[in-house]
Amino acid sequence: MKLTTKGRYAVMALADIAKFDRNSPISLRDISLRQGISLLYLEQIFSKLRKNEIVKSVRGSSGGYILTKNPEQIKLSNIFSAVDEKVKTVNCKKESKKGCNGKSSKCITHNLWDELELHINDFFNKKNLGDLVKGKNENTI
Amino acid sequence: MKLTTKGRYAVMALADIAKFDRNSPISLRDISLRQGISLLYLEQIFSKLRKNEIVKSVRGSSGGYILTKNPEQIKLSNIFSAVDEKVKTVNCKKESKKGCNGKSSKCITHNLWDELELHINDFFNKKNLGDLVKGKNENTI
C-alpha cells in the first residue's frame, strides 16, 4: 500500500508554487530544480492539473504556472483526483452487487475495505495546500 | 494508492477461519474454494502467517490451520506486518536526516505523508478480526 510519485510530485510541486507570490508565474524548470523532479515528468503532471483547473498557465518567456485559487481552497483530494491518484482498497466494482470473488454477494471483508477507503479519503479532504505552507520559516525547501 | 492482494487475501482467509469453531482446523483447500483464492497462493501467505504466529498448523489428513488467539486479539496491523503489506507514503528513508530529493533536509511534504501514514496505521491498529465476524448472520460468505 503505497503512494505513487504522481500524487506525491503533484503535491510537492503545488506546495512549491504556493510558497511564492501568487501573482507571478513559477516555471516548471525552477520547480524541477528545487524539488528534484524530472522536467518532462512535471509537464505531464501539470497538463492534468491545468485541465482540472488547479493551476493556470502563462506562456511565453518568464511564463509558468499560477494557482487558480488560494492554497487554503485547494484540497489534497482535488489534487489527487486531478492526477488520477486514486485510493483503491476494495477488490470488486463498487457499483456492482457482485462480490470480488464473482460470488453473488459482497465478500466478508468488503465493508472493512470500504471503511478504510473512507478513512483515507477523509484525510485528503481535510488537508489543503495552505496547511503545507503555513510554516514558511521551516528549514524545508 | 492501493491494497495488494497479499494483505487482502490474508485478512479474507483469516476471517474465514474465524467464522468457524476455534478448535477444529480449517484446510486451505476449503478456504480456497469458499473465498476464490488460489490454493498455491494461500499456501505462500499462510507460511508467513504461521511464522509470525498468527495461526498454527495441524498436519495430516483433516488438518489445516487454527488461529493462535481469539479473533478479538488479532489486529489488522498484526496480519499486515506478517505478510509484509506495509504502508509507505514517504519517499525518503525515515531514519535518515536527508530528504527524498537528496537534499540535506526533509522536503516540504514530508510531514504530511508522515501524518497520512500514522492515520492509516491507526485504522489497522483499531480493527481486529473479531470486528469482521461479529455479524455472522449477514449474507456474506
Added chain:
DNA sequence: GTTAAACTTGACTATTTTAGTAAGGTATAT
C-alpha cells in the same frame, strides 16, 4: 504399513503498473 490428504519450501514467470524519456510540436513575452 499404506495411503492420501494436507502442509512446506524454494524457485520461477507472466502480467501489470509505475516512472519516467523522447521527440516534435505551439504560443508569446521581450
Added chain:
DNA sequence: ATATACCTTACTAAAATAGTCAAGTTTAAC
C-alpha cells in the same frame, strides 16, 4: 526574430504484483 516555456502523443525500462510449478515432508485414518 527568437528564446523561453508550455503542450501532446507515443514509447519504454524497471519494478512490483500475483500468481504458478515442482518436489518435497508430515501425519491421521484405514
